[in-house]
Amino acid sequence: xxxxxxxxxxxxxxxxxxxxxxxxxxxxxxxxxxxxxxxxxxxxxxxxxxxxxxxxxxxxxxxxxxxxxxxxxxxxxxxxxxxxxxxxxxxxxxxxxxxxxxxxxxxxxxxxxxxxxxxxxxxxxxxxxxxxxx
Amino acid sequence: xxxxxxxxxxxxxxxxxxxxxxxxxxxxxxxxxxxxxxxxxxxxxxxxxxxxxxxxxxxxxxxxxxxxxxxxxxxxxxxxxxxxxxxxxxxxxxxxxxxxxxxxxxxxxxxxxxxxxxxxxxxxxxxxxxxxxxxxxxxxxxxxxxxxxxxxxxxxxxxxxxxxxxxxxxxxxxxxxxxxxxxxxxxxxxxxxxxxx
Amino acid sequence: xxxxxxxxxxxxxxxxxxxxxxxxxxxxxxxxxxxxxxxxxxxxxxxxxxxxxxxxxxxxxxxxxxxxxxxxxxxxxxxxxxxxxxxxxxxxxxxxxxxxxxxxxxxxxxxxxxxxxx
Numbered sequence: 428x429x430x431x432x433x434x435x436x437x438x439x440x441x442x443x444x445x446x447x448x449x450x451x452x453x454x455x456x457x458x459x460x461x462x463x464x465x466x467x468x469x470x471x472x473x474x475x476x477x478x479x480x481x482x483x484x485x486x487x488x489x490x491x492x493x494x495x496x497x498x499x500x501x502x503x504x505x506x507x508x509x510x511x512x513x514x515x516x517x518x519x520x521x522x523x524x525x526x527x528x529x530x531x532x533x534x535x536x537x538x539x540x541x542x543x544x545x546x547x548x549x550x551x552x553x554x555x556x557x558x559x560x561x
Numbered sequence: 562x563x564x565x566x567x568x569x570x571x572x573x574x575x576x577x578x579x580x581x582x583x584x585x586x587x588x589x590x591x592x593x594x595x596x597x598x599x600x601x602x603x604x605x606x607x608x609x610x611x612x613x614x615x616x617x618x619x620x621x622x623x624x625x626x627x628x629x630x631x632x633x634x635x636x637x638x639x640x641x642x643x644x645x646x647x648x649x650x651x652x653x654x655x656x657x658x659x660x661x662x663x664x665x666x667x668x669x670x671x672x673x674x675x676x677x678x679x680x681x682x683x684x685x686x687x688x689x690x691x692x693x694x695x696x697x698x699x700x701x702x703x704x705x706x707x708x709x710x711x712x713x714x715x716x717x718x719x720x721x722x723x724x725x726x727x728x729x730x731x732x733x734x735x736x737x738x739x740x741x742x743x744x745x746x747x748x749x750x751x752x753x754x755x756x757x758x
Numbered sequence: 759x760x761x762x763x764x765x766x767x768x769x770x771x772x773x774x775x776x777x778x779x780x781x782x783x784x785x786x787x788x789x790x791x792x793x794x795x796x797x798x799x800x801x802x803x804x805x806x807x808x809x810x811x812x813x814x815x816x817x818x819x820x821x822x823x824x825x826x827x828x829x830x831x832x833x834x835x836x837x838x839x840x841x842x843x844x845x846x847x848x849x850x851x852x853x854x855x856x857x858x859x860x861x862x863x864x865x866x867x868x869x870x871x872x873x874x875x876x
Contacts, residue, residue: 440779440780440781443779443780444777444779448777451810461653461842462657462841462842462845464842465811465843465845465846466845466846468811469811469813469846469850472813472815473814476780476813476815531814534813534849534851537851561650656845660844660845663841667862667865669865691845691848691849694848694853695847695848696844697859698844698848699839699844699859699861700837700859700862701861
């Protein structure tokens with residue numbers, strides 16, 4: 428039975444590559460086609476880097492999910508870092524100003540269908556994303 | 562479906578070969594032919610509707626795919642005629658198809674003909690912009706042709722900066738502009754080859 | 759894993775691999791800057807044909823690389839962006855403004871061969 432879930436420990440920059448490769452592979456098995464596996468891998472890359480930059484250590488969990496008659500991929504990126512002081516600011520789109528510094532998390536949100544971010548000062552941050560097959 | 566597509570492609574090539582100097586006429590002939598071809602296809606589809614949901618969905622996808630083949634008219638020039646209703650999902654498929662075609666044919670110019678499009682919403686407008694930008698990242702210039710006054714107005718209302726798009730009134734104008742751009746590009750490839758010697 | 763940089767006349771060609779880490783990218787940027795100065799390079803081609811993901815960090819680093827190369831009197835062109843990657847870049851909102859792009863190595867060389875105002 429093929430794995431429908433994967434967990435990647437995120438501590439060094441090579442782990443970002445591992446996480447997105449797992450994401451691409453799982454996306455392919457779920458049946459995502461076209462540019463979707465790349466979009467998913469890119470979103471994973473963004474949130475994985477966010478863990479390293481702002482916390483230093485965390486985990487990415489990938490899971491095949493189903494709902495309303497279609498399959499999808501769940502990505503949960505969690506860390507126990509200091510937390511994001513101003514989530515609204517972090518999620519403000521650098522898109523319109525062309526400032527790539529602000530692109531990471533808002534960018535991941537644009538690539539996925541669902542995106543939630545929960546951050547608590549001193550406790551950590553959890554980002555939950557989902558993408559559904561059409 | 563595969564055989565039908567192959568037949569369409571074969572006919573497209575023969576039509577193009579018959580009008581090597583006049584791509585717009587070739588396209589017009591191809592379009593007339595397709596109207597007849599799709600009528601036959603519609604009859605086949607009716608029979609299939611009695612089948613299971615997934616099969617229907619898959620075949621509808623295939624038909625939508627067929628309705629927008631990319632035509633290679635000249636070396637390095639692709640024409641993408643957009644026919645029929647554009648929804649967000651189909652627009653995304655078109656982008657993927659076009660970009661794959663750019664790579665497969667080493668295209669430097671793509672003429673996206675919107676003559677067959679009567680309405681656009683903000684999602685489709687965004688897709689159009691993104692397609693143009695993605696093509697540029699792959700080294701291809703996109704020329705949009707056939708924008709009706711209504712569609713152009715919608716795009717402007719949706720905040721699209723038309724001056725950022727390469728547009729020409731009609732397909733013929735777009736092809737001429739493309740050939741201009743390609744003529745310029747050909748000379749540079751030659752120069753590069755000389756320098757490499 | 760470092761990125762091989764080849765010299766072809768007064769052009770440097772860097773071919774990027776798929777599993778490119780942040781460190782590899784930063785190392786490439788520094789290496790490139792040194793070589794451009796050392797070899798009096800006229801043009802730099804970054805070939806990303808094998809790169810399966812280009813995220814905001816990669817894009818930012820390559821843009822900085824192009825800017826640094828420009829300061830040293832050479833032009834940069836990125837070639838080989840794959841269709842999927844192109845789609846993800848525009849969806850992320852990264853337009854790679856100010857950096858030239860071409861389909862492949864041959865097109866990149868042709869672009870560098872064009873006479874250009876300094």
